[in-house]
Amino acid sequence: MAAFLLADGGSGPSGPRALTEDEANRLAITRFRNYQAGGRAVTITVPGTAGGLTVTGSVDYRGKVGYGVVHGTGRGTSSDGLIQWTATSVHVHPMANAPAHAPASPPGSGWYDRPLQASGSAxxxxxxxxxxxxxxRPDNAELLPQNGAAWQGRDRVDGHRVDVMTGPSSPDRSGTAGTVRYWIGSDGTMYRVRVGVASEPRPVVIAFDTQKYVPVQPVPGVTPAR
Structure with a gap:
């Protein structure tokens, strides 16, 4: 993952500075909060030089599977359709007129499977x-500042007051120190994440609670890894 950070438009004091104990604790539990919730509704904005993609759907953090609908932005509809994915596989269901939201039950046929690419695909x-x-499980709050995590500023996301923090250097967090920004609420809830990817000059943005969470049902014939 290549580092790519933008200045944020939030109000209040700005960093970077060292995390306070409370901030480190909230950053340490933010991924665990998603696991505790079971799943979250997400909108994933994927950059692309020929036009971007938007994935609107749900991620089941206990089942380790995501499901949603893909729409192209500034490009044709050839990539539009339904998508379900795990850490190793992607299942796509092309649709010429993809709906705004994926149906709660995936269609029983018309799916194409492929491996999830480890690199080269935004x-x-x-x-x-x-x-x-x-x-x-929560991360180790004491180690986060030592590994490069920092406070960057304050912002608002959908009416929630949040602190913006950069994540630590850790393979499990999908990046090195500074490449990942988290928008985190007072209770550790994650509301937005932005991360640079090596294949694109612009960052990926993942927004949470953008619609109602719909539990993920597996594509017929596919058993998610647990």
Whole structure:
């Protein structure tokens, strides 16, 4: 993942500065909060030189699977359709007139399977990042500042007051120190994440609670890894 950070338009004092104990604790539990919730509704904005992609759907952080609908932005509809993914595989269902939201039950046929690409695809990198934003245990709050995590400023997301923090250097967090920004609420809830990917000059943005969470049902014939 290549570092790519933009100045934020939030109000209040700006960093970077060292995390306070409370901030480190909230950053340490933010992925665990997603796991505790079971799943979150997401909108994933994927950059692209020929036009971007938007994935609107849900991520099941206990089942380790995501599902949603893909729409092209500033490009044709050839990539539009339904998508379900795990850490190793992607299942796509092309649709000429993709709906705004994916149906709760995936269609029983018309799916094409492929491996999730570890590099070279902004879409696949975005899908992998989204899955890694949940963890079955908190991180070590004491180690986060030592590994490069920092406070960057304050902002508002959909009416929620949040602190903006850069994540630490850690393979499990999908980046090196400074490449990942988290918008985190007072209770550790994650509201937005932005991360640079090596294949694109612009960052991926993952927004949470953009619509109602719909539990993920597996594509017929596919058993998600648990």
């Amino acid at each position: 879409l696949d990198s975005s899908l992998a990042i989204a899955l890694k934003l949940g963890s079955d």
